[in-house]
Structure formats: C-alpha cells, structure tokens
Amino acid sequence: MGTARRPAYALKDKYAIVGIGTTDYSANSGRTVRALAIEASANAIADAGLRPADIDGIVSYNFNDSAPAIAVATGLEIPNAGYAVDFLAGGNAANLIVLSAVAAIEAGLADTVVCYRAMNGRSGFRLGGGREFQALGPTQYTAPFGWITYPQAMAMWCRRYQIEYGLTPEQLGNVAVTLRENAVLNPRAMQRKPMTMDDYLASRPIVDPFRMFDICLETDGACAVVVTSAERARDLKQKPVYIMGGAYGGGPQQGDDLFDCIRWPDHSKNYSHYIADDLWRSAGVTPNDIDVAEIYDCFTYSILMQLEGLGFCGLGEAGNYIADGHIRRDGKLPVNTHGGLLSEGYIHGFNHVIEAVEQLRGQSGPRQIPNAEIALTTAGAMTCGSAMILRR
Amino acid sequence: MSLPEAYAKPVPVPDPDSAPFWAGCREQRLMIQHCDDCSRHQFPPSNICAHCGSGRLSWKQASGAGKVFSWIVVRHPVPKPVYVDDVPYVVALIELAEGVRMPSNIVGCAPEDVVADMPLKVAFKQVTEEVVLPLFEPA
Numbered sequence: 419m420g421t422a423r424r425p426a427y428a429l430k431d432k433y434a435i436v437g438i439g440t441t442d443y444s445a446n447s448g449r450t451v452r453a454l455a456i457e458a459s460a461n462a463i464a465d466a467g468l469r470p471a472d473i474d475g476i477v478s479y480n481f482n483d484s485a486p487a488i489a490v491a492t493g494l495e496i497p498n499a500g501y502a503v504d505f506l507a508g509g510n511a512a513n514l515i516v517l518s519a520v521a522a523i524e525a526g527l528a529d530t531v532v533c534y535r536a537m538n539g540r541s542g543f544r545l546g547g548g549r550e551f552q553a554l555g556p557t558q559y560t561a562p563f564g565w566i567t568y569p570q571a572m573a574m575w576c577r578r579y580q581i582e583y584g585l586t587p588e589q590l591g592n593v594a595v596t597l598r599e600n601a602v603l604n605p606r607a608m609q610r611k612p613m614t615m616d617d618y619l620a621s622r623p624i625v626d627p628f629r630m631f632d633i634c635l636e637t638d639g640a641c642a643v644v645v646t647s648a649e650r651a652r653d654l655k656q657k658p659v660y661i662m663g664g665a666y667g668g669g670p671q672q673g674d675d676l677f678d679c680i681r682w683p684d685h686s687k688n689y690s691h692y693i694a695d696d697l698w699r700s701a702g703v704t705p706n707d708i709d710v711a712e713i714y715d716c717f718t719y720s721i722l723m724q725l726e727g728l729g730f731c732g733l734g735e736a737g738n739y740i741a742d743g744h745i746r747r748d749g750k751l752p753v754n755t756h757g758g759l760l761s762e763g764y765i766h767g768f769n770h771v772i773e774a775v776e777q778l779r780g781q782s783g784p785r786q787i788p789n790a791e792i793a794l795t796t797a798g799a800m801t802c803g804s805a806m807i808l809r810r
Numbered sequence: 811m812s813l814p815e816a817y818a819k820p821v822p823v824p825d826p827d828s829a830p831f832w833a834g835c836r837e838q839r840l841m842i843q844h845c846d847d848c849s850r851h852q853f854p855p856s857n858i859c860a861h862c863g864s865g866r867l868s869w870k871q872a873s874g875a876g877k878v879f880s881w882i883v884v885r886h887p888v889p890k891p892v893y894v895d896d897v898p899y900v901v902a903l904i905e906l907a908e909g910v911r912m913p914s915n916i917v918g919c920a921p922e923d924v925v926a927d928m929p930l931k932v933a934f935k936q937v938t939e940e941v942v943l944p945l946f947e948p949a
Binding site for chain 2: 547551552553554555556557558559560561562563564565566567570573574575577578581622623624625626627671674680681685
C-alpha cells in the first residue's frame with residue numbers, strides 16, 4: 419500500500435447522499451444524452467423529496483460524450499447553479515465527482531448538488547470500440563502498433579500479473595460468473611441470463627488473456643445522486659447515506675492520459691494501492707468493516723487488483739480469495755451485488771454508487787445483503803481512481 | 811488510373827518532443843532520451859527528465875536489445891476493417907537494455923511462442939514514405 423499523504427479527512431459523516439435516480443439501461447436509448455441526464459437527475463431530485471429549485475450545484479464527468487453540466491442544469495430549470503463543473507475524465511472520476519460536491523458545499527459554493535453520468539455508450543460514442551483513430555501525443559507510441567482499445571490496454575496489465583503471480587482462466591471466470599449470479603436478481607441488469615464457467619470459457623477470445631465475458635457491457639443510460647449536508651439530510655424523504663470518507667489519486671508515472679501506462683512501475687498494482695491508506699484513514703474503518711463492496715469492474719481483472727490494493731487480501735492472492743467464494747453474496751465481502759459493470763451495465767462506474775446507496779437503504783429487493791451498514795465504492799482500473807466509504 | 815492502396819493504420823504524428831525519435835527510426839536507429847544530469851534514460855521523450863527533473867536531455871542510440879515485459883494477443887480486430895487481416899497479432903511492452911519500456915509489435919514468431927523475458931531485437935519496418943516503425947523480433 420502507498421503512504422498516506424494528506425491530513426486526516428475533516429468531513430467524516432458531515433455530508434450525505436439523499437437522492438438517487440437512473441434511467442433504463444439499454445443498447446439503444448433512442449434519446450439524446452442530455453435527455454438521459456435530465457431524466458436521471460430529475461428522478462434523483464424527486465427521490466430526495468426536493469424540487470429542482472432546491473438544487474444549486476451540478477457536477478459530472480465525461481469524455482466529450484455527454485451534455486455539459488450547465489446544459490443539464492438549464493434543462494432541469496435549476497434557477498441558480500452556483501457550482502457547475504464538468505470533469506474530463508474516465509470512470510476513475512465516479513467517486514471524485516461526489517467528493518467534489520462535498521468540497522463545494524463545505525466551501526460554501528453550493529448547498530445541494532446533483533452529480534450525474536449520462537452516456538449513449540453503445541448507440542453513440544463507444545468507449546470500448548476504439549479511441550480516436552490517430553496517433554497524436556501519447557498515442558503516437560501505442561496506436562501505430564494496433565494498441566488502441568481499453569480491453570487491449572488492460573489485457574497488458576493482466577498478462578503482467580499472470581507472469582508475476584500466475585492466474586488461470588477459471589480464476590478470471592469466477593468473477594464473471596459470480597457477478598452474473600447477482601445480475602439475475604436485478605431487474606435493472608442488462609444481462610440476466612445465468613452464466614456457467616463453461617459459458618465463460620467458451621466465450622469468444624477478444625485479446626488474450628481476455629475473453630468476451632471479461633469485458634464490461636456497453637450501455638446507454640444515466641445515473642444521478644443528490645448530495646447535501648447531514649443537517650439538511652435529516653429533514654428529507656429518504657434515510658440519508660452518509661459519506662464517511664473518500665480518496666482520489668494514483669501512483670507515480672501515471673503517463674499522459676488514462677491509456678498511457680508505459681512508465682507505470684508495476685502493472686500488477688493499480689491506483690488502489692496508492693489511495694488505500696488515505697481511504698481507510700479518512701473513514702476510520704478497515705477492510706473488515708465493509709459489508710458490501712461495489713468495485714470498478716470494467717474488466718474482470720480490475721477487481722483482483724483492487725481487492726489486493728485495498729487490503730482485502732495479499733498481493734497475488736485475489737485469484738484464490740475469489741475462488742474461495744469470498745466475493746459471493748453469501749461470502750465475507752459481497753462484491754457488485756447488482757451484477758457490476760460486467761452484467762448490470764456500464765454507466766462508467768457511477769451505477770456502483772447507486773447500488774451502494776440502495777443496499778444501505780435496504781431497498782435492493784431480492785439482492786439485498788442483510789443488514790448492510792457500511793459500503794465501499796471504487797472507480798478506476800489503471801493509474802488513477804477514486805473511492806468512497808458510505809454508511810447508513 | 812488506380813493508386814496504390816493507402817496505409818490504413820494510424821501513423822505517428824511527431825511533435826517537438828518526439829521528432830528525434832521518429833527521425834532516428836527513419837535512419838534505422840533507435841534513439842532514446844538520456845539525462846545528462848542523472849544519466850538515466852527515459853521513454854516516451856519529454857522536455858524534462860522523469861527521474862530528476864533536469865532539462866539537460868540528449869539523445870543516444872539504444873542497442874536495440876530488449877526483452878518481453880508483458881504482451882497481449884489481439885484476436886478481435888478494432889477497427890475491424892483495418893486489422894481484420896492482421897489478427898492475431900502481438901503487442902508487447904518491451905523492456906529495453908537501457909532500462910526503459912516501449913510498446914511495439916513482436917514479429918517473426920507465432921503469437922503462441924511469445925514468453926515472458928524472451929530476448930528481442932529491434933527490426934525496422936517502413937510503412938509509408940515518411941514513416942518507419944520500430945518493431946521487435948526474437949533475438
């Protein structure tokens with residue numbers, strides 16, 4: 419693990435998520451990203467028992483594939499958006515935007531903030547289908563060799579882990595199969611067909627060592643949450659979900675963009691190793707205290723690195739940890755109880771925050787983890803990322 | 811009149827930091843940035859040293875020897891029309907003898923024959939009139 423670099427987090431339990439909203443998840447929404455963002459945000463505001471006029475901040479992240487925060491604020495008819503920010507970022511920012519809302523409220527820039535991610539990730543701009551097809555800046559050293567897509571980037575990390583620690587196809591398959599078991603119980607999930615290990619092993623090879631079922635879904639849809647002070651939260655409709663702590667960051671030599679990991683020192687350790695100390699210290703809890711974990715799973719392998727990085731098991735041990743059933747619904751660390759990005763859908767990781775809140779409110783229906791009190795959400799797979807610890 | 815079919819894959823667009831690297835490739839020389847203060851190499855090139863922050867950087871010809879740090883075998887072509895005739899192909903992160911890592915293709919052997927730490931040597935390939943790529947093959 420990295421070394422904690424920051425003073426103790428001063429905001430523990432001072433802020434809360436008070437509303438959540440989503441759209442349908444589909445392969446072809448037939449709608450603008452702006453419309454998706456407005457629908458999810460309006461649902462989150464209504465869920466909190468608020469009206470758009472009660473909102474004065476809005477924040478999101480995107481890869482030039484969304485509607486700007488200010489356009490969504492306008493669409494929602496928010497009369498006074500004192501804090502409207504767009505992060506140009508990948509899924510690594512899913513928790514960062516919530517932490518940014520907390521920071522904005524603490525600083526007096528806003529009082530009640532909507533955070534959203536909206537995308538036509540299958541019918542519109544496909545993150546997994548190849549980046550801009552050119553070799554400029556950092557991509558001049560990768561794209562000319564046919565190293566272009568995120569699955570190709572992450573497979574390179576996974577192979578290095580195999581070299582250092584060994585990793586069987588079945589160990590990756592356990593992740594996909596376990597998450598699908600959860601998705602079967604989730605009416606919002608795009609993939610609810612049961613998956614066996616044989617199904618996994620028979621899935622099409624995409625980029626060794628990844629098969630098709632190692633790679634997350636491409637999804638059209640949106641998610642939103644409302645953040646406000648704990649004091650204000652007490653008067654609202656839903657049981658508040660308090661933000662205990664959080665962290666954002668990465669390790670040394672992150673490269674020039676999210677894809678660039680040429681200089682990254684150790685490809686079996688991702689951002690999670692470097693934020694772990696800050697994360698746990700901010701919330702004042704340890705991995706043993708987590709009841710449910712929504713861990714960024716753009717690929718099966720990314721879960722392994724984060725389990726190790728955040729200290730749920732030792733280096734090189736995640737394959738066996740998962741094979742022993744620990745991440746199953748009845749295991750000691752239920753992971754991605756909604757089916758994850760692999761089976762529920764890929765709203766760029768923000769759907770993990772929605773699921774964590776539902777679990778802590780006890781609203782997850784047949785997939786509810788009994789008495790879930792403390793949840794972990796993570797975001798990011800490679801050199802930088804963010805995480806939060808939430809409680810009911 | 812039919813023109814020769816254009817090279818369809820992305821070609822590197824040199825910038826002020828990288829121009830000497832790509833110019834070196836055109837002369838079949840693998841040029842790597844070297845810090846005159848801390849004596850370490852770096853790749854990709856930059857205007858300052860990644861190790862000590864010095865701006866005193868020069869270019870040195872690398873030996874062209876390296877070994878496999880990690881590799882992938884691309885089986886599903888993306889974009890499909892561009893790579894459909896190339897799959898399966900190997901992309902590797904190659905650790906050069908000078909201590910830096912460089913992405914490239916491994917050619918001259920079957921994808922199944924690639925193993926960790928396999929010794930490699932650079933092999934230049936001209937792909938357009940202006941562009942020569944540094945590829946690697948078993949040493």
